[in-house]
Amino acid sequence: MIVDEAHSFGVLGATGRGLAEAVGVEDDVDIIVGTFSKSLASIGGFAVGSEAMEVLRYGSRPYIFTASPSPSCIATVRSSLRTIATQPELRQKLMDNANHLYDGLQKLGYELSSHISPVVPVIIGSKEEGLRIWRELISLGVYVNLILPPAAPAGITLLRCSVNAAHSREQIDAIIQAFATLKQ
Structure with missing residues (x-):
C-alpha cells in the first residue's frame, strides 16, 4: 500500500505522522510519500518505506536524475520535525x-x-x-x-x-x- 501524507503529515495522528498513524495502519503501509512544502515549511518531498523503495531508487528516472535538497531546506525540515515532535x-x-x-x-x-x-x-x-x-x-x-x-x-x-x-x-x-x- 502507498499512502500520500502530503496534507496529513504533521497534522494527524498521535505524534503527527499522518493519516496512516491516525487510523492505525502504519504496519500495512509499504511506501509513504509526502511533501516538505506544507507542515515542514520547505521545498521538496520524500518517499520512505520497505524494500519496495528499491524499485523506486533504481527504476524511477525522476529519482535517478533528481539533485539533493539544499542544506538550508534540510535544516528547515529538521527544525519543523523537532517542532512537530516537541509541541503536540x-x-x-x-x-x-x-x-x-x-x-x-x-x-x-x-x-x-x-x-x-x-x-x-x-x-x-x-x-x-x-x-x-x-x-x-x-x-x-x-x-x-x-x-x-x-x-x-x-x-x-x-x-x-x-x-x-x-x-x-x-x-x-x-x-x-x-x-x-x-x-x-
Whole structure:
C-alpha cells in the first residue's frame, strides 16, 4: 500500500505522522510519500518505506536524475520535525482553528467539503462567480487560493482557505467576516 501524507503529515495522528498513524495502519503501509512544502515549511518531498523503495531508487528516472535538497531546506525540515515532535499542542491549536473557520463558513451557508481539515475548500459553482468572490476577498484583505478546472472538477471552482496554528482567533474571525460581507 502507498499512502500520500502530503496534507496529513504533521497534522494527524498521535505524534503527527499522518493519516496512516491516525487510523492505525502504519504496519500495512509499504511506501509513504509526502511533501516538505506544507507542515515542514520547505521545498521538496520524500518517499520512505520497505524494500519496495528499491524499485523506486533504481527504476524511477525522476529519482535517478533528481539533485539533493539544499542544506538550508534540510535544516528547515529538521527544525519543523523537532517542532512537530516537541509541541503536540500545536496540532490541537491547528485543528481548533480549522474547526472554527469551518463552523463559521458553514453557518454562513457556504458549501464546504464533508470533512474538516486545515485546508477548508469553499465550493463555488461557476468560474465567473469564483473569480468574483476571490477578487472581493482580496479587496477585503483575505487571500485564499483560487482553484479552477482542470485542477478542480469541471463546472466547479474552489476557494481553498488554509489555516495554521499561528493564526489567532481574531484572524479567523476576520476571514469569516469577509465571507459574511460577501453574503450581504
